[in-house]
Amino acid sequence: DGGITQSPKYLFRKEGQNVTLSCEQNLNHDAMYWYRQDPGQGLRLIYYSQIVNDFQKGDIAEGYSVSREKKESFPLTVTSAQKNPTAFYLCAIRDRLDGYTFGSGTRLTVV
Amino acid sequence: QKEVEQNSGPLSVPEGAIASLNCTYSDRGSQSFFWYRQYSGKSPELIMSIYSNGDKEDGRFTAQLNKASQYVSLLIRDSQPSDSATYLCAVNYFGNEKLTFGTGTRLTIIP
Numbered sequence: 572d573g574g575i576t577q578s579p580k581y582l583f584r585k586e587g588q589n590v591t592l593s594c595e596q597n598l599n600h601d602a603m604y605w606y607r608q609d610p611g612q613g614l615r616l617i618y619y620s621q622i623v624n625d626f627q628k629g630d631i632a633e634g635y636s637v638s639r640e641k642k643e644s645f646p647l648t649v650t651s652a653q654k655n656p657t658a659f660y661l662c663a664i665r666d667r668l669d670g671y672t673f674g675s676g677t678r679l680t681v682v
Numbered sequence: 683q684k685e686v687e688q689n690s691g692p693l694s695v696p697e698g699a700i701a702s703l704n705c706t707y708s709d710r711g712s713q714s715f716f717w718y719r720q721y722s723g724k725s726p727e728l729i730m731s732i733y734s735n736g737d738k739e740d741g742r743f744t745a746q747l748n749k750a751s752q753y754v755s756l757l758i759r760d761s762q763p764s765d766s767a768t769y770l771c772a773v774n775y776f777g778n779e780k781l782t783f784g785t786g787t788r789l790t791i792i793p
Binding site for chain 1: 690714716724725726727728731770772779780781783784785786
């Protein structure tokens, strides 16, 4: 995973429940990203952060929240306002080649 | 809306042949281009990056960029069954801190 750890690997959410996905990195990178992947829709950006204590909304931020209190950590909360949260969630850092390195992902399912 | 377009496939190629994957993008201000490989149930991994017009080779992979025609392609020589995966094209637009992804092309190598 190139120093990016996502947990848990699988997560089940009940209706009306908030859940938090963890993303930790030990590569000392400033920029971190959260993407959502649905079948046939590619990767869509939820939130990103370029520096501690600062983050920006991506294309589909509604129903999600993030924090960036430490450089190493960028957790994503899927709130009850997100009506269709079942998806594969990917955290990424931006590496020296200007591309991304992704974590192993969290697969979230609503039960 | 900046877009990245890929043929979703599936693309079937005999083992040992050349697989050709194509991607077009909408914004002439695009700066850097990436190809990712994603196995089923796994996160994407970076396999090629290209920044200048022309070809860039790395082992069995060759990325080709034509900024005038706004397309980038990936050639895989001597295709192996292990190359069977979904290939994602991603583009970074100048001044933009995020990558924009295509929906991916599913490639199957037939033994």
